Amino acid sequence: MDLSKVIARKDEAAKYMIDEITHIIKSFEKRDPGSNGELQSCQYMAEVLKKDCGCDSAEVEAFKENPGSFFGWIYFTITMVLAAIALYFVFPLASVILIVCGLLIAFLQFGLYKKAVDWAFKEKTGHNVTAVKKPTGEVKRRIVFNGHPDAAWEWPVNYALGGVGFEGHAIICAIGAVFFIVVSILYLVNFGMKGLLLNPETSYASAWFVKAAFWGLLFVPFEFGLYFMWNEHRIVDGANDNLTGCYMGIAVLKYLKEEGIELENTELAVVLTGSEEAGLRGSKAWSEAHKDDWHDVPTFFISYDTIFDPKYLMVNYRDLNGTVKADKDVCDLFMEAAKAVDVPIKKGWVPPLGGATDNAAFTQAGFRSTGITGLNHKLEDYYHTRRDTYDNMNPDGLANCFAASVKALEMFDDGAKQ
Numbered sequence: 001m002d003l004s005k006v007i008a009r010k011d012e013a014a015k016y017m018i019d020e021i022t023h024i025i026k027s028f029e030k031r032d033p034g035s036n037g038e039l040q041s042c043q044y045m046a047e048v049l050k051k052d053c054g055c056d057s058a059e060v061e062a063f064k065e066n067p068g069s070f071f072g073w074i075y076f077t078i079t080m081v082l083a084a085i086a087l088y089f090v091f092p093l094a095s096v097i098l099i100v101c102g103l104l105i106a107f108l109q110f111g112l113y114k115k116a117v118d119w120a121f122k123e124k125t126g127h128n129v130t131a132v133k134k135p136t137g138e139v140k141r142r143i144v145f146n147g148h149p150d151a152a153w154e155w156p157v158n159y160a161l162g163g164v165g166f167e168g169h170a171i172i173c174a175i176g177a178v179f180f181i182v183v184s185i186l187y188l189v190n191f192g193m194k195g196l197l198l199n200p201e202t203s204y205a206s207a208w209f210v211k212a213a214f215w216g217l218l219f220v221p222f223e224f225g226l227y228f229m230w231n232e233h234r235i236v237d238g239a240n241d242n243l244t245g246c247y248m249g250i251a252v253l254k255y256l257k258e259e260g261i262e263l264e265n266t267e268l269a270v271v272l273t274g275s276e277e278a279g280l281r282g283s284k285a286w287s288e289a290h291k292d293d294w295h296d297v298p299t300f301f302i303s304y305d306t307i308f309d310p311k312y313l314m315v316n317y318r319d320l321n322g323t324v325k326a327d328k329d330v331c332d333l334f335m336e337a338a339k340a341v342d343v344p345i346k347k348g349w350v351p352p353l354g355g356a357t358d359n360a361a362f363t364q365a366g367f368r369s370t371g372i373t374g375l376n377h378k379l380e381d382y383y384h385t386r387r388d389t390y391d392n393m394n395p396d397g398l399a400n401c402f403a404a405s406v407k408a409l410e411m412f413d414d415g416a417k418q
Helices: 010-027 036-051 069-088 092-111 156-196 207-228 239-258 281-289 328-340 359-364 395-413
Strands: 057-065 124-133 141-147 231-235 266-273 299-307 313-319 346-349 368-374
Touching (some): 036 057, 036 239, 057 281, 239 266, 239 299, 266 281, 266 395, 299 359, 299 395, 313 328, 368 395
Parallel strands (some): 313 346
Antiparallel strands (some): 124 266
16 A cells, blocks of 8 residues: 555644644643543543544543552662661661662562552552554454553653753662662671671771761762652643654544545554553553454554654664563564655664653563654653643654654555564
C-alpha cells in the first residue's frame, strides 16, 4: 500500500498534534497518575479515535495502582541511609544492613519498576484506552501505536540545574551510601566481633575508621536533599512527555482516514496506557489484562515517549535503565522506515538513570515492541518540569516522527518485517 500522500502531510499532522495537545492541557485537569485529569484525557482521546480516526472500537479500561510508591521509595531508602550513618558510630553492623535494605528497595522500585513498597501508599484508579480499526479483509498482521496520557510530578533539581545537576545529585547520594557500606564492612573485618559495637577498647584502634566516617558526613546534605527529588504538589503539563506519544498514533489513523485509505489485511490499534510516570503501571496492567490477546497474527508495538527534538529521534534497542532488550525486528523496521523517508534517526538505548518507556512492559509481557524517543537522554531542563508546555513543542520533531511512523506502517503492511 502506497502511503506517500499521508507522509506528504507530515507538517499538517504536526500542527494537528500541537493543536490537540494544547486543547487537552487547557481544557482538562492536571494529569498525574491515577487522577481525574488522566481519565478526562483518556475519554477525550477515545472519542477522537472513534469520531475522527475511524476506529471500530475505543474502550477506556480501569486498573488499580498505588502511584505514590514510584518515588515513595525515597522515604524508605533515604531514611534507612541516614539512620545507618548515625548508627555507624555505635553499631557498624546495623549500618551495613540498613543501607543494603535501602538500596535494594531503590533498585527494585526505581531501577526495575517492581512493586516493592506499593502496599504502603494510597490506592488509586488509573485508566487505559484500547482502540482498534479493522482492515477490509482477513487480519494477517497488526500494528499498535502506543503513548501514555499521564504527566509527571515535577523534578525541582532538574528544573533548577538541568539533567547534569539532577543526575549528579543522585550519583553523589549513591556514592555516599556505598561509602558507608565499605567503611562499615572494613571496620567489621578489622575488628571482628569486637567491632559489632564501638566501645572504648576498640575506639582508639579504630581512629582511622571514625575519621573516615566524619568525612563521610559531607554526604549527609545530599542524602537529605533527595527527599525533595520530586514535588508531588506540582504536576507538569506534559505536552511533550507524553501527549506527543499519544497523538502520534492518533494522527497516523486520522490522516489515513482523511485520505480514504483502508488497509486490506493489517489491523491498526492505538493503545494509550496511563500512569507510565508511576512506573509503567498502565502498560503493565494492560499487558496483564490482554496477555492472551493479539498473539493470533504477527503484531508489532511501537511505543512513543517524548517526541521533541528532531536531532535526537531514536530507536531504543534496550529499555528500562538498559535492562530490557526490545524486539530487533520492530526496532529495525522503524530504523529502515526513517531512513527511507530521509528522517535523521539514531540507534540507542534507555540508559541507567534514563528510566523507561512503555515498550519495556510490553516486551516483558511477551509482545514484540520497540520504544521511540525524541529527547536527549542526558536530561534537559524541560524534562519533568513546568517547562514541558504546549508552547514549547517542536513541529519538525513531530513531523519527522510522523513521516517515519507512516513509512513503517507502509513497510509492515507490505511484509517488510513479520
